Amino acid sequence: MARVTSRKSGDVTILDFSGRLIIGEGDYPLREAVHQALEGGAKSILLNLKDTTTIDSSGIGELISGYTRVTNRGGRLKLENLPSKVQDILQITQLITVFEIYDDEKDAVASFA
């Protein structure tokens, strides 16, 4: 079961995703979490994918949708802790250069300053 929990570090909203980021499972919870963060006024959103067990093209599409929604609202969405499976798929789809990606949460949070 996919799940997204939200926490704050200063002005940064961190969304911890866990489970399968695939069609009909993790895509909707992620969309909702990004939507709620934006509705709550978040401008700096860090998506932690550490516990993402798999991703498919729909999950990739949801990452892109989230990125464009946040950017269009004047905010920034960045990624952290990509499992190798997710990183491989972002490389295949050549989206690895679209996202700002961090391995260390302190660095990621500081990058929004």
Next chain:
Amino acid sequence: MRPNSLPLLPAGQAPQDLVLDLVLPSRPEVLEEVRDRLDSVLGPLGLDEAARDRIGLATHEAVVNAMIHGNRRDPGLPVGLRVLLDGGDLVIRVADRGPGFDPAETADPLRPENRLRPGGRGLLLMTALTDAVGHETGAEGSVAILRWRMGGDARNLHP
């Protein structure tokens, strides 16, 4: 042939090469079970976890395409999934009842103008994760054919 099944096998295919034969409703809820069933036949073939992941994801994308684009999300229309051993190759055939499509006419998701489009990456993943991808269209629908060469020469995840 069962009433609901599709002509997935080319004429003359030896039936003993068929290692999995499923007919699925066009509902994403069955995808997890598909992966489990696939793993249950790939493990005994001696494929490691990385290979099973590549095969599993490419097959997942083909089945999702069949459900959404081929059968247009009509849960009453079947998706056929067959896993075959064809000489030294592993072949997975995914059939739907749709009219088929020309892969050359799909938008290239790697082009800069398409980079931020949310959809259109299923075929790219199938191509990257297999040794060959083909499509056939017939009177009853279309079939995606995924092929891997067995024997240690499979491509890794990095294109």
